[in-house]
Amino acid sequence: MIEALLKGLALGFILALSVGPVIFTIIKQSIYNGHEGGFSFVAGVWISDILLVILSNAFTELVKELLEYKKLIGYTGSGFLLAMGVYYLFFKKAKTASNGDAIVVKLGRKDHTQILLSGFLINTLNPSVIIFWLVNATAFAVSHTLQQRIVIFTTCILFNMLADVAKVLLAGSLRKRLTPHNISLITRISGAILIVFAFALIYGIIFLSDRVH
Helix, strand or coil: CCCHHHHHHHHHHHHHCCCHHHHHHHHHHHHHHHHHHHHHHHHHHHHEEEEHHHHHHHHHHHHHHHHCHHHHHHHHHHHHHHHHHHHHHCCCCHHHHHCCEEEECCCCHHHHHHHHHHHHHHHHHCCHHHHHHHHHHHHCCCCCCHHHHHHHHHHHHHHHHHHHHHHHHHHHHHHCCCCHHHHHHHHHHHHHHHHHHHHHHHHHHHHHHHHCC
């Protein structure tokens, strides 16, 4: 069982350090909307990961069939990333108080729901995330018992959650030291990064997937 725990930690470490649109949006949300926005976003990502882990382990064939629509999922995900990127790059503005300082926007239930949903969609509509969970679930299913796999993936998810919490807290704390101009600049940069990821995803779908086949 110690071996399963260590494998789960290793898998969680890899996932926590992976660079993708999620990590940049966590930072953006935490800086722009404070800890509340950051936690709402990562909650959506966690729900997505937990759902994909369960599906990958319990319904492997279903997930494989889902990957038959990898291009559709990828195009939908890239379109979503592109729309978010354009919004953050050109339209999102940092709100300021009367003295010019940046203020944390007070989020309502609707705002939290929208942010959570965006985290869920960004993670779920990324074919590489689906493939990551499916490949690992399939690989561990061959050589590990159900109990061991539960330990592996539970440890992985919990480790990744702790890493996300740390990212939110660090980015949220950094916000207090930033001027409205710098917050707007970071928002635009994150928007540009999301656009780059959107086109990178489209490129992978059009060219790389065709080479595989």
